[in-house]
Amino acid sequence: MSLTMCTLGIHGAPMRYSEVSRNIPGVSQKMLTQTLRSLERDGMVRRTVTPVSPVRVDYELTDLGRSLYALIAQVRDWAHENADAVDHARATYDKL
């Protein structure tokens, strides 16, 4: 979920399904679809279907989604900045 929102958030512009998928290595088609659907249902993501052949589907954050993305990005950055501290705490805890 966070990864999906971060992917759409960083990119900014609408992204096709395959494009989102490529940017989240290891995600299964089922999970990505499921996540995008629930984000769409919650009003975080807008899904646009263009009925050409083959069909084209674009995803992008809504305003609501962008406001949440701003917070998620902060948490993501916190995680990067404090990864070492957490690793150290774990190593210390596990040694006991």
Place this chain on the structure above:
Amino acid sequence: MSLTMCTLGIHGAPMRYSEVSRNIPGVSQKMLTQTLRSLERDGMVRRTVTPVSPVRVDYELTDLGRSLYALIAQVRDWAHENADAVDHARATYDKL
């Protein structure tokens, strides 16, 4: 997890196990213990055992935990502020 950190964060001072438990209605004893243990392992929570009888155990956020709590509190506030928007989006989506 978030609820546990919020409970400890809002309170500020050390809290006893039973006190934390009372502030998170519906949490099972197993889940609370499990959550507190993993938070302790990650360096977010400090656990202090006072060997009186009956034993006294206090939990409180570490500095690292407090820095994460600040972000979690923002997300919690965002959720409160945007609950209506999300509810509306869901109602609209589900009507289709």
Place this chain on the structure above:
DNA sequence: CGGAATCCATTTAGATACTG
């Protein structure tokens, strides 16, 4: 291309009983 549907292994969480 962008999925839906199904099956199955794994994970997770709740209930319950017991303990230093």
Place this chain on the structure above:
DNA sequence: CAGTATCTAAATGGATTCCG
């Protein structure tokens, strides 16, 4: 008081197959 241990039910996630 503050847990641990165990069992089971439910939710979750991956792999696979098929479709407009």
